Amino acid sequence: MRLRQLLLAITLVFTVAISPIQTDAILAEDMAIIVEVEGDPNKWKAYIEDYHPFVEVIHVYDTLLNALALKGKSKDLYDIDKEDFVRTIHPAQKYEVPNAAHSPSPIKPPKRNVNTPYTGKGVKVGVIDTGMDYSHPDLKRNYKGGYDVVDFDDQPMETLPTEGMPTLHGTHVSGIIAANGEMKGVAPNADLYAYRALGPGGVGSSVGIVAALEKAVEDGMDIINLSLGNSVNSPDWPTSIAVNKAIEMGVAVVIANGNAGPDNWTVASPATSVKALSVGASITEIKIPYLTIPLEDRKLPLQMLVGSPEWNFSKPYQLVNGGLGKEALPDVQGKIVIFKRGEIPFSEKVQVAEKAGAVGVIIYNNEEGVFQGGLTETTSIPVAAMTKEDGEWLLQKGKEKWAYTSYQLVKDKLAPFSSKGPVVANWDIKPEIIAPGVEIASTVPGGYQELQGTSMASPYVAGVLALIKEAHPDWGPNKLKAAVLSTAKPFKNETGSLYQPIEQGMGAIQTEKSINPEILIYESRLTFGKINEGVKEKKVDIVVENRSEETKKFRFDYPHHESGVVWDIPQTFYVKPKEKKHITVGLRVNSRKLEKGLHQGWLTLYNGNDEVYLPYLFVNETADYPKIDGVELTLSPFEQDKFKYSMYLPDGAEQLTIDLYEPESLRYVKxxxxxxxxxxGMHEGIINRGEFVENSYLVFVKIRNGKTYDSFVTEFQNFPLQP
Incomplete structure (x- = not known):
């Protein structure tokens, strides 16, 4: 993809609406972009300064990328694109963090540093996010600098109201790591560096993420936290590759696994990085509200929206159907309004209900599954989310009835929104560890606020790594990662069984135990890959390090027998003091005797009376992973007669077709x-814009492999070319 596709002011995901008049305006606007170049970027910096005087070279990237950050008017940047040395390899995939109402709560700031003498002193932690309010009294002591790749300056402040939709996410993340004031973070004496890669509303692109990552590596960070993501489950997406390279250069990288659970295959880049430490979210302790209707045997769980007051009702209330919330409501004084998700923002729906006197709001999904949302405006009434199925049932059964609220205390469980693995193509187990991510209080501009998400779990782990790094300054990323994984404690679900490996990885982080472990296990997640057919033998190696002064005896507990699966593992082995021992775990699979799909479980490794659960995973022939992902259609303002399409195909395709249909009649067009x-992997191509005659279509992407077909359907809006 060339520079033209990186001018993201007009790049859209399957919603293209650019007229020639708009294109002329875009050409006259000032823009800041990053382009990858052939050869030495410093050489081309000098060339651009000599031959393109209206283009400013803001920064040179030569660590993870050979690239230049450029600023100028679009028409001048277009002239740069004509140079032979300019190339780009990064599609501008959208990255974002959940946005929330900026309403600091009158909460008591927590003190998170645990029972350890270590505080992260001397450890440099970089936060790649929406920026940081470095004037916050709990952060300014530890803030040491950073960079803003949105505005290309050294002031990575959160987006202010005067600059667009304000943000607070990076400040919240930073406080969890190293707040040092009235609130105490996990590592309150760590040095904090902020790298603003996400602008107004918490939105940015993969190009900015990679640029911020490179700048953080150049600045000598020991640990980098990325509480952000996109929707593409791919191990070889550019951001994942850049993360891997940063780790190879000695920087530990911790990444939020995503909030798209509870379905499988919902982990997305950059958490799909093979080398990074990907973090899911757990519930430490929470009171979950449930709605019930008299004489109906059903309890409906409520998921609070980010930025909402607490749902704390003790008496019944009547329910009112508010539709989509686009119109004013009659008097709903003292009632709960139920809205359907869609068409207008959550906060606008809530304002309609609040103005009409409602005491609470429920927003049910407009598609299958749960969702996690946030409010962009402050509200005085509680707002909860509900599944589509529950919402429709409630409207039917609760009409003209009273709804009662009951509560359930939940402790040490997986958060339902936490994204699950595995990663497609390499079948890696993600997340690798879980940490507290529900109702997490931390710093925000102007005070403190509770937020939830894997965005809050990831900085908790980054803070723990800072404690370990202070205790062991010579430990690199692999050893830091092994320390938290080797000492993790797997969680059990409501039935008393262990959560699946793709839900929790090695389990919940145990801070104190991870700081000075006697035993380290490297490559502890046993990923055997994909079995295509017949009988296959797979082997993986783990490394056991004994850091103690005495010989340790280990033994495996064989898993329950399963037809078609034979394990080859050592029953007993010894590791001498200060020794590292390579252990091979073998697996023989008879594909014909097993169901197709995902197979996972646990091997138990005993060290005396201590036990470590090692998660394993393999795919037999195929599974229900997305066969078509990351679909994009982009328009260049400089080539109005061209569209570019791209998508990620983990299995490839024997045949790929893209068809157009009329949206109303569903009639095939062409x-x-x-x-x-x-x-x-990634597949890209060019479509002539003349193929799109009408203003709207349904776009039907279909692939065939053997006798199996998979498809992806989306709406497409287009302005026809004007003469």
Whole structure:
């Protein structure tokens, strides 16, 4: 993809609405972009300064990328694109963090540092996020600098109201790591550096994420936290590759696993990085509200929206159907309004109900599954989310009835929104560890606020790594990672069974135990890959390090027998003091005797009376992972007659077609793409804009592998070309 596709002021995901008049305006605007170049970027910096005087070279990247940050008017940047040395390899995938109402709560700031003498002193932690309110009294002592790749300056402040939709996410994340005032973070004496890669509303692109990552590496960070993500489950997405390289250069990188659970395969880049420490969210302790209707045997769980006051009702209330919330409501004084998600923001729905006198709001999903949302405006009434199924049932059964609220105390459980693995293509187990991520109080501009998400779990782990790094300054990323994984404690679900490996990885972090462990286990997640057919033997190696002064005896507990699966593991082995021992775990699979799909479980390794649960995973022939992912259609303002399409195909395709249909009648219009023998990974191509005659279509992407077909359907809006 060339520079033209990186001008993201006009790049859209399947919603293209650019007229020639708009294009002229865009060409006259000032823009800041990053382009990858062939060869030495410093050489091309000098060339641009000599031959393109209206383009400013803001920064040179030569660590993770060979790239230049440029600023100028679009028409001048377009001239740069004509140079042969300019190339780009990063599609501008959208990255974002949940946005929330800026309403600091009158909460008591927590003191998170645990029972340890270590405080992260001397450890440099970089936070790649929405910036940081470094004037906050609990952060200014530890703030040491950073960079803003949105505005390209050294002031990585959160987006202010005068600059667009304000943000607070990076400040909240930073406080969890190293607040040092009235609130105490996990590592209250660590040095904090902020790298603003997400702008107004908490939105940015993969290009900015990679640029911020490179700047943090250049600045000598020991640990980097990324509480952000996109929707693409791919191990070789550019951000994941850049994270891997940063780790190879000696920086530990911790990444939020995502909030798209509870479905499988919902982990997304950059948490898909093979080398990074990906973190899911757990519930430390929470009171979950449930709605019930008299004489109906059903309890409906409520998921509070970020920025909402607490749902704390003790008496019944009547329910009112508010539709989509686009119109004013009649008097609903003292009632709960139920809205359907969609068409207008959550906060606008809530304002309609609040103005009409409602005491609370429920927003049910407009598609299957749960959702996690946030409010952009402050509200005085509680707002909760509900599944589509529960919401529709409640409207039917609760009409003209009273709804009662009951509460359930939940402790040490997996958060339902926490994204699950595995990663497609390499079948890696993600997340690798879980940490507290529900109702987490931390710093925000102007005070403190509770938020939830894997965004809050990731900085907790980053703070723990800072404690370990202070205790062991010579430990690199692999050893830091092994310390937290080797000492994790797997959680059990409501039935008393262990959560699946793709839900929790090695389990919940145990801070004190991770700081000075006697035993370290490297490559502790046993990923055996994909079994295509017949009988296959797979082997993986783990490394056991004994840091103690005495010989340790280990033994495996064989898993329950399963037809078609035979394990080859040593029953007993010894590791001498200060020794590292390589242990091979073998697996023989008879594909014909097993169901197709995902197979996972646990091997138990005993060290005396201590036990470590090692998660394992393999895929037999195929599974229900997304066969088409990351679909994008982009328009260049400089080539109005061209669209570019891209998608991620983990299995490739023997045949790929893209068809257009009329949105109302569903009548087939034409086939615009026909490709064969598409290789696994990213697939890109060009479509002439003349193929799109009408203003709207349904775009139907279909792939075939053997006798199996998979498809992806989306709406498409287009302005026809004007003469």
């Amino acid at each position: 086939t615009i793409v026909e490709d064969e023998e598409v290789k696994p």
